[in-house]
Each structure stands twice: as C-alpha cells, then as structure tokens.
Amino acid sequence: MPRFIIRRLLLSIPVLFGAVLLVFTLARVIPGDPCIATYGEKATESICNAFNIRYGLDRPLFEQFIVYLQTLGSGDLGYSIRFGRPVADIIIERLPVTVELTIAAMIFAVVVGVTLGLVSAIRRNSPVDVGTMIIANLGVSIPVFVLGLFLAYAFAVLLKDTPLVLPPSGRLSPGVTIPPLATTWGLQDLAGPPRVLLDFFSGMHTFNALVTGNWAGLGDAMRHLLLPAIAVGTIPLAIIARMTRSSLLEVLGLDFVRTARAKGVKDRAVVIRHGLRNAMLPVVTVIGLSLGALLSGAVLTETIFGLTGMGRTLFESINSRDYSIIQGATLLVAVFYVTVNLVVDVLYAYLDPRVRLS
Amino acid sequence: MAANVEMRPDIPVEAAGGKTSSLGRDTLRNILRQRSAIAGIFILGILLFVAIFADAVASYPPKQSMLDAGEVGVRRGQPPCVHLLGCPDDQPQHLMGLDSNLRDEFSRVIHGSRISLMIGFVTVGFAILIGTVLGAVAGFLGGWADNLIMRLLDVVLAFPALILAIAIVTVLGSGLYQAMLAIGIVSIPIYARVMRAAVLSVREADFVTASRAMGESSIGILTRRILPNALTPLIVAGTLGIGGAIVEVAALSFLGLGAQQPEAEWGSMIGFDYNLFFSAPHLIFFPGFAITLTVLGFNLVGDGVRDALDPRLNR
Numbered sequence: 001m002p003r004f005i006i007r008r009l010l011l012s013i014p015v016l017f018g019a020v021l022l023v024f025t026l027a028r029v030i031p032g033d034p035c036i037a038t039y040g041e042k043a044t045e046s047i048c049n050a051f052n053i054r055y056g057l058d059r060p061l062f063e064q065f066i067v068y069l070q071t072l073g074s075g076d077l078g079y080s081i082r083f084g085r086p087v088a089d090i091i092i093e094r095l096p097v098t099v100e101l102t103i104a105a106m107i108f109a110v111v112v113g114v115t116l117g118l119v120s121a122i123r124r125n126s127p128v129d130v131g132t133m134i135i136a137n138l139g140v141s142i143p144v145f146v147l148g149l150f151l152a153y154a155f156a157v158l159l160k161d162t163p164l165v166l167p168p169s170g171r172l173s174p175g176v177t178i179p180p181l182a183t184t185w186g187l188q189d190l191a192g193p194p195r196v197l198l199d200f201f202s203g204m205h206t207f208n209a210l211v212t213g214n215w216a217g218l219g220d221a222m223r224h225l226l227l228p229a230i231a232v233g234t235i236p237l238a239i240i241a242r243m244t245r246s247s248l249l250e251v252l253g254l255d256f257v258r259t260a261r262a263k264g265v266k267d268r269a270v271v272i273r274h275g276l277r278n279a280m281l282p283v284v285t286v287i288g289l290s291l292g293a294l295l296s297g298a299v300l301t302e303t304i305f306g307l308t309g310m311g312r313t314l315f316e317s318i319n320s321r322d323y324s325i326i327q328g329a330t331l332l333v334a335v336f337y338v339t340v341n342l343v344v345d346v347l348y349a350y351l352d353p354r355v356r357l358s
Numbered sequence: 359m360a361a362n363v364e365m366r367p368d369i370p371v372e373a374a375g376g377k378t379s380s381l382g383r384d385t386l387r388n389i390l391r392q393r394s395a396i397a398g399i400f401i402l403g404i405l406l407f408v409a410i411f412a413d414a415v416a417s418y419p420p421k422q423s424m425l426d427a428g429e430v431g432v433r434r435g436q437p438p439c440v441h442l443l444g445c446p447d448d449q450p451q452h453l454m455g456l457d458s459n460l461r462d463e464f465s466r467v468i469h470g471s472r473i474s475l476m477i478g479f480v481t482v483g484f485a486i487l488i489g490t491v492l493g494a495v496a497g498f499l500g501g502w503a504d505n506l507i508m509r510l511l512d513v514v515l516a517f518p519a520l521i522l523a524i525a526i527v528t529v530l531g532s533g534l535y536q537a538m539l540a541i542g543i544v545s546i547p548i549y550a551r552v553m554r555a556a557v558l559s560v561r562e563a564d565f566v567t568a569s570r571a572m573g574e575s576s577i578g579i580l581t582r583r584i585l586p587n588a589l590t591p592l593i594v595a596g597t598l599g600i601g602g603a604i605v606e607v608a609a610l611s612f613l614g615l616g617a618q619q620p621e622a623e624w625g626s627m628i629g630f631d632y633n634l635f636f637s638a639p640h641l642i643f644f645p646g647f648a649i650t651l652t653v654l655g656f657n658l659v660g661d662g663v664r665d666a667l668d669p670r671l672n673r
Binding site for chain 2: 014015016018019022023026027029030031133137138140141142143144145146149150152153156157291292293295296297299300303304311314315318326330333334337338
C-alpha cells in the first residue's frame with residue numbers, strides 16, 4: 001500500500017508541473033495588454049512602461065516563468081494588478097464560497113443519489129425505479145445554468161407567497177450578519193498560516209454560524225445555499241444514482257449474497273451490509289470524477305446566483321486580463337482536482353485490493 | 359469483427375439468426391429492443407426534421423426584428439401568444455413570445471437546432487480525429503512516445519473541462535468556432551485513452567502478428583487490423599460525448615464566450631436574456647427545454663448503443 005501511494009504521488013508531480021507551465025503559457029498568450037486593461041484611457045506609454053517594469057512584464061517569457069516558479073515555491077501566488085492586493089488574500093476571501101457550495105452540492109448528490117439508486121435497485125421495475133431513472137436521465141441532460149435559472153424562477157417567483165420561498169441570489173439576507181471568526185473569538189492579532197486557515201473556515205458561512213451558535217445566521221445561509229447546491233449537485237446526483245443502482249443489482253446477483261440469504265440473514269442486512277458495501281466501489285470513483293463537473297458547474301452557478309466565489313472571480317479576471325489571478329485561481333483548481341483524484345485512487349486501492357496489484 | 363463471429367465453429371449458424379448475421383444488423387436489433395433508446399431515436403428524429411426544414415417550420419427569419427416585419431405595438435420580452443390557447447385572433451401569433459430584441463423566439467429556437475446539431479457532430483468529430491491519432495500512436499509505438507503523449511493528456515485532464523475551455527477561449531477570442539475548438543481540445547483525452555486501450559488490447563493478438571509476418575506495413579496494420587477493433591468503444595464514447603459537447607459549448611455561449619448575438623444559438627439566447635428572467639421567463643424556458651431535450655436524445659441513444667455493442671452489459 002505505501003508503495004502504491006508513493007508511486008501515485010510521484011506520477012502527479014509531472015502533471016502538476018505541466019499544469020503550471022500550461023497556465024503560465026495560456027495567461028501570457030491571452031490577447032490584450034494588461035496595462036491597457038487596467039488603466040483604460042489613461043494608459044500612456046510612460047505609465048505602461050513603468051507598469052511593465054514594476055510587474056516584470058518587460059522581461060523575456062522564459063525569465064518570467066522562472067521568476068513565477070520561484071515565487072510559487074515560496075508559497076506566494078503573486079500580486080493582483082486589478083485589485084491591488086496579493087492574490088492569496090483574494091483567494092482566501094473567495095475560495096470558501098466555492099468550497100462551501102461544492103461540499104453542499106456533494107452532500108446533496110451523495111445522500112439523494114445513493115438513496116434513489118438503492119431504492120430503485122431493491123424495487124426494480126417498480127414506478128419508483130422508472131421514476132428514478134427518468135430523473136437520472138433528465139438530470140445528466142439538463143445544463144447547470146438552465147437548471148439553476150429554472151430553480152430560481154420556481155422557488156423565488158412561483159412560490160413567492162408560500163413558506164417554500166427561497167432567495168434566488170446572494171449569500172445572506174439584508175440585516176443578517178455572520179461576523180468573521182477572528183472577530184467573534186477575539187483573535188484579531190493572530191497571524192501567519194493559522195490566521196489564513198481561520199479566515200478560510202470563517203468564510204464558509206454555514207460552518208462559521210454553526211460553530212458560533214449563530215442559529216439565525218445558519219438558517220439564512222443555508223436557505224441561500226440550497227438552490228445553488230441543488231443546481232450544481234444534480235448532474236453528480238444523476239450519475240451516482242445510476243451507478244449505485246447498476247452496481248448494486250450486479251452485486252445482489254452474486255453467490256455470496258445468495259449464501260447470506262440462504263443462511264437467513266435479514267433482507268435489510270443483506271442489502272446494506274453485503275450489497276451496498278461492495279457496490280460502493282464504483283460509486284466512490286464516480287464521486288471523485290464528478291468533482292470536475294462540480295467545479296465547472298460552480299463557475300456557471302456563481303454567475304446565476306450572484307455569488308463571488310472562485311469561479312466568478314476567475315471568469316472576471318480573464319475579462320480584465322489579470323494574469324496573476326488567472327494563474328493563481330486556475331492552478332489552485334488544478335492542484336485541488338489532482339489531489340482529490342489522488343485521494344480517490346488511494347481510497348479505491350484501499351477498498352479493492354485488486355487495484356493495488358495490477 | 360463480423361468475420362470473427364462467422365468463423366467461430368462453436369456457434370451454430372442458426373443460433374446467430376438463421377442467415378448470416380452482421381454486427382451492424384445485430385446492433386440495430388439490440389438498440390431497437392430498448393425502450394429508452396427508441397425514445398432517444400424519436401427525439402433525435404424530430405430534431406433532425408426540424409433542423410432540416412427549419413426555414414419552413416419557423417414563422418419568421420431567426421434574426422428578423424418584428425419592427426422590420428411590420429408589426430405595431432410590440433414590446434421586449436412579450437409573452438407567448440397562441441391563438442389556440444385563447445390569444446385574441448387580431449394579434450399576430452408568436453408561439454414562444456418575443457425576445458429582448460423583438461425577434462420571434464419560436465423561430466430562433468427552431469433555427470437553434472441546426473447550430474446545436476452542427477456543434478455536437480463537429481466538436482466530437484474533431485476530438486475523435488485528434489484523439490484517435492494520438493491514442494493510436496501512443497499505444498502502437500509504446501515507450502517514450504506513449505509516455506510523452508499520455509502525460510500531456512494528463513495535464514489537460516488536470517483541469518475541470520469548462521475551466522480549461524474558458525482559458526483556451528480567452529486565448530482564441532470569443533466566438534462559436536473558437537468555443538467548439540476549445541471544447542474539442544478538452545475532450546481529446548477521452549478518445550485518446552479509449553483508442554490507446556483498444557490498440558493495447560489487440561497489439562499482441564495473433565492476427566496482428568500474422569499480418570506483420572506477411573509483410574504488412576505498420577500503417578496498414580494500424581488502419582486495417584487494429585482500427586476496426588477499436589471502432590466499437592470509439593462509437594460508444596462518441597455518441598455519449600455529443601450531448602456533453604452541446605451542453606459545454608452552450609455553457610460557453612451562455613457566459614458570452616461562444617456564439618455571439620444575433621446568432622440563434624440556445625446557450626447565447628439564454629445568456630443574452632437571462633436578466634429579463636423574472637419578467638419574461640419564456641426566454642429561458644424554451645431554449646433551456648430545447649437544449650435539455652436534445653442532450654437527452656443523444657444520451658439515450660448513446661446508452662442504447664453502448665448496451666447493444668457490449669453484450670456483457672446486457673441485463
């Protein structure tokens with residue numbers, strides 16, 4: 001097992017280096033001058049010369065790449081030209097929005113998806129099964145941005161005067177505040193990595209409100225999170241439901257399940273302990289693979305629901321040619337994605353010994 | 359593959375369907391046995407019909423403003439007016455209302471089917487073409503070429519598809535063809551991997567060794583012996599990929615990076631009008647429904663083709 005993990009870790013190093021190189025190259029070949037994008041009409045030749053020297057844009061590309069690698073190596077993601085702030089600060093401020101959304105969507109997808117798959121496998125060919133499969137087929141076919149808009153319309157307009165009404169945009173209602181954890185706990189003087197970590201968790205409103213016992217804030221934050229999470233989570237939900245169903249049907253037809261039934265194990269125990277546990281293997285892979293869909297969906301969902309997360313920030317930075325944010329954000333997403341896939345592979349190898357040996 | 363089936367002595371000819379059976383005919387029969395695949399074929403049939411006869415089905419040219427059509431008293435985002443559903447007869451009929459530029463939404467949705475079908479086939483076709491070549495070279499040559507190609511593709515896979523596509527489009531500039539190229543590029547690894555796996559699985563097979571012994575060139579072995587065996591998984595991946603490609607290009611268009619106004623592309627129609635959403639929901643609903651239905655059709659047929667071509671999955 002340790003050998004498998006080490007080999008898998010070593011394999012991701014060239015991939016990550018390639019990702020850095022690709023991100024750097026893409027950011028440099030984007031047409032348009034960052035100086036003009038930043039200063040607009042005011043960009044004169046002398047201003048732009050000073051600007052290029054200040055941000056190292058006057059040096060050869062190769063040299064810029066080496067400098068970029070060096071700053072990355074020291075944990076520095078660079079300085080945002082547009083915001084006039086370090087990229088890391090902006091990411092710490094906005095990443096929690098995306099992470100919170102992704103986690104909520106994942107919880108929704110796994111809980112509902114596995115349940116639907118389980119029920120339709122047990123009641124095969126029943127109306128529940130047919131209904132689930134129709135939902136699953138529709139779920140993978142509907143684009144995230146269409147579903148998001150439909151949901152916003154249904155819950156914010158059609159259900160306006162009912163208790164089911166949900167807000168179509170933003171993270172909190174006016175008047176509701178969730179103060180940063182550093183303020184609540186009197187830790188303003190904290191600095192360095194612990195502070196970064198604290199600010200990061202503090203930015204996830206539901207987590208923040210939960211640990212501080214801010215129940216009004218928690219309820220409001222969750223109500224705002226619900227629609228975007230459903231929109232992003234529906235595609236993975238559909239895939240997970242289908243995978244759980246087919247995988248469970250396959251396992252339930254195997255000899256050891258029949259043996260378990262024959263020796264008198266209760267139906268529920270057969271399905272959960274013998275069936276579901278073995279059927280979860282492919283489901284774990286699907287969950288890992290869905291993460292790409294979740295992150296891609298976040299860009300669109302954040303646009304629709306007016307959330308300033310990483311997806312929205314990335315999209316806006318591309319429009320304003322803010323190289324350092326584009327690089328930082330894309331790279332962060334890539335590192336996150338590669339890491340999760342690594343974890344999934346290791347988890348899979350742990351769950352299924354055959355993978356390790358091949 | 360058809361030849362393999364016929365030559366196997368352990369399968370009685372009658373069992374294979376009486377007369378000679380071909381893979382194509384078996385596949386078709388297997389597809390038609392599945393209810394969901396039939397539904398998919400039905401949806402795609404309607405879509406194809408609408409796309410071909412778009413000019414006859416649509417009531418107006420897709421880019422024409424109703425002011426130019428000589429209508430008076432029209433307003434932006436006007437709701438649908440269907441005579442059958444009680445809209446007064448003296449008003450001009452607009453089955454799906456008007457968009458924010460006073461164009462007939464129904465005609466635009468109808469014409470959008472042409473663009474979406476084109477997007478699906480061209481994007482996936484491009485990805486399959488490049489992916490097949492890369493995968494075949496990697497699998498056939500092995501060694502450093504294999505390593506180089508597959509690690510490069512791993513880098514592409516290190517990014518969520520849409521995010522890398524957004525980055526590529528910003529380099530290429532916004533536009534429908536640029537968006538299609540970007541989605542095509544990020545889909546290459548899927549087909550390259552499928553092709554490579556197929557090549558690896560038959561590279562050492564006896565019939566390949568036999569042709570090599572008979573002096574067939576590498577290119578000949580690749581195209582005549584190996585490619586036909588890789589076709590099945592490629593077709594399956596391709597059919598399933600079309601729906602995804604349509605959604606992703608539509609997503610880029612929604613963000614303003616793909617098809618531009620006044621092009622009648624579903625994603626860009628939604629992106630252009632979604633700020634009118636609360637007053638004119640039909641401008642989101644109809645194109646959104648059209649995308650969903652199209653993608654559903656391709657997915658159902660794709661699932662059907664997969665189940666039909668892979669007997670192990672038949673349950």
